Amino acid sequence: MGLCLPAVADSEPNKRPATEADKTVESTVMAEQEWGIAAMTRIATIPYDDPNGTDTVGSFVPMLFFENDYVFFRGTEFGAHVYKSEEKPLELNAIARMRFVDIPASLQNGYEGDTGDIGAQLTYHINETWTADFEFMSDSRFNWHSNATIGGVFESGDWELKPTATLRYKSEDFNSVYYGFSNYEGGYHVDAGIDATVGIEARYHVISNLYLLGSTAVTRLDENAYESEAVQDRYQGEFYLGFGFFNDRDKAPKSELSNKRYIRVAHGWATPSNIGEIIKFNTRTDEYNNQLSSVFYGHPLTDELFGFPLDIYLTPGLVHHWSSDVQSSSTEYVAAIKAYYTVNWPVKWRFGVAEGLSYIDSITYIEGSELEGKGYEKPSKLLNYLDFSFDVNIGDLFNKNDLNNMWLGYSIHHRSAIFEKSSQYGRIKGGSNYNTIYLQFDF
Numbered sequence: 001m002g003l004c005l006p007a008v009a010d011s012e013p014n015k016r017p018a019t020e021a022d023k024t025v026e027s028t029v030m031a032e033q034e035w036g037i038a039a040m041t042r043i044a045t046i047p048y049d050d051p052n053g054t055d056t057v058g059s060f061v062p063m064l065f066f067e068n069d070y071v072f073f074r075g076t077e078f079g080a081h082v083y084k085s086e087e088k089p090l091e092l093n094a095i096a097r098m099r100f101v102d103i104p105a106s107l108q109n110g111y112e113g114d115t116g117d118i119g120a121q122l123t124y125h126i127n128e129t130w131t132a133d134f135e136f137m138s139d140s141r142f143n144w145h146s147n148a149t150i151g152g153v154f155e156s157g158d159w160e161l162k163p164t165a166t167l168r169y170k171s172e173d174f175n176s177v178y179y180g181f182s183n184y185e186g187g188y189h190v191d192a193g194i195d196a197t198v199g200i201e202a203r204y205h206v207i208s209n210l211y212l213l214g215s216t217a218v219t220r221l222d223e224n225a226y227e228s229e230a231v232q233d234r235y236q237g238e239f240y241l242g243f244g245f246f247n248d249r250d251k252a253p254k255s256e257l258s259n260k261r262y263i264r265v266a267h268g269w270a271t272p273s274n275i276g277e278i279i280k281f282n283t284r285t286d287e288y289n290n291q292l293s294s295v296f297y298g299h300p301l302t303d304e305l306f307g308f309p310l311d312i313y314l315t316p317g318l319v320h321h322w323s324s325d326v327q328s329s330s331t332e333y334v335a336a337i338k339a340y341y342t343v344n345w346p347v348k349w350r351f352g353v354a355e356g357l358s359y360i361d362s363i364t365y366i367e368g369s370e371l372e373g374k375g376y377e378k379p380s381k382l383l384n385y386l387d388f389s390f391d392v393n394i395g396d397l398f399n400k401n402d403l404n405n406m407w408l409g410y411s412i413h414h415r416s417a418i419f420e421k422s423s424q425y426g427r428i429k430g431g432s433n434y435n436t437i438y439l440q441f442d443f
Helices: 004-010 020-028 105-111 172-180 275-279 365-372 394-398
Strands: 034-045 056-067 071-075 077-084 090-099 115-125 130-138 144-152 154-156 159-170 193-207 210-220 235-246 262-271 291-302 311-321 330-344 348-360 382-393 406-416 431-442
Touching: 034 210, 056 105, 056 235, 056 330, 056 348, 090 130, 144 172, 159 172, 262 311, 262 365, 262 406, 275 406, 275 431, 291 330, 291 431, 311 348, 330 382, 348 406, 365 431, 382 394, 382 431, 394 406
Parallel strands: none
Antiparallel strands: 034 056, 034 235, 056 071, 071 077, 077 090, 090 115, 115 130, 130 144, 144 159, 154 159, 159 193, 193 210, 210 235, 262 291, 262 431, 291 311, 311 330, 330 348, 348 382, 382 406, 406 431
16 A cells, blocks of 8 residues: 555656745636626605605716625625625624615705715525515714615526515604704604615616616605604605626636736825816816825726726725815725726736725815805715726836836826715715826736
8 A cells, every 4th residue: 555655646747736936826816706886876756845846856876886705885885794604694794875865956965964874784694585684773973773674686587686675763863863854953853663665676687797777665654754744755765777887697707817906006186177177188286285195905806898808996995185284184985996908009008997986084175175166065075986097017118027017107086976966975066186196016
């Protein structure tokens, strides 16, 4: 039996043990991720008593989708998996979710109705089709509510359907603020109550990465909320319709992607110019020289879209706005999906564009000053985020292979509210632009 080991070793004379270099290369290879980006229009009925008789309110809602073992983005919510196991049906998540307050569009900036709730979610996977969620959520003023939801997933051909049913217990403070407007003069006190919502989401695969999306839901208010003097209708409906780009369901996910992770370090200068002026090289200088510095991480999602070579990333970022004579320092948090198209002539250079969300803890001067003259009552800390970039490969530029993982570039760092079309961004028109330069390192 002692001769067996040499015989096995001799059967593959050309096979060598994996070196540390091999292990390093393998560790940088990423598989295709579960991702998506969508543009949706939301229409909702207004349950409140409006003297002008406004029946509905609309909003444009960009959405990001991504999920792995640690974090997730699901359209209007995102979070982190605190506990998740393939062996057990229980899952514990920390989550944040947009919540719409459907008052007339003309009042949304002053009331600042739409909000983001944070909380904890316990998910129980009943079987492969059905799940049950139990949530405790609170807004920034600790007006809390809790949800119990059962939902399913059904697939047939190119269709995917997700029916849900939810019971929501609303605390006395929550009902008073959102159905009695008690935090405003002339508001009403409303006792706690339980409302019910049923809905369904639909996704239709058109071709390749293109999908059509839609959903509808109806909510029956509890007795206390319905009897509030601010409320007129007991039932409220909402409807979403749009399109998005997701993984091609007709193809197996790639086990290896050609694009690598990256770190991007940037510094930028504010400008009162809009994007159109910047693109035309007609950039004005901010008289107070307000500046930012940022760090972004790029997580590869896929390296093609509709069969074309596009490197697509999830790119969260942390931005520091420096203090100046007209503003204190502030921190901006960004999450976006970015696409790069590479041209290999005469050296490698790329165009990039990103779409996502930006939240800042204190409104900057360049943003606040733009809104002052437009008659808005309040700015919005949450805005849509765009990034337009152009960069060149440093290794190609200097003919140094050791520098092929480095890129030198320029980008426009842009926050905006989408021309008053989005209630979640404060129903305003405006934002800010920064011209930035950056170094990007692939690894």
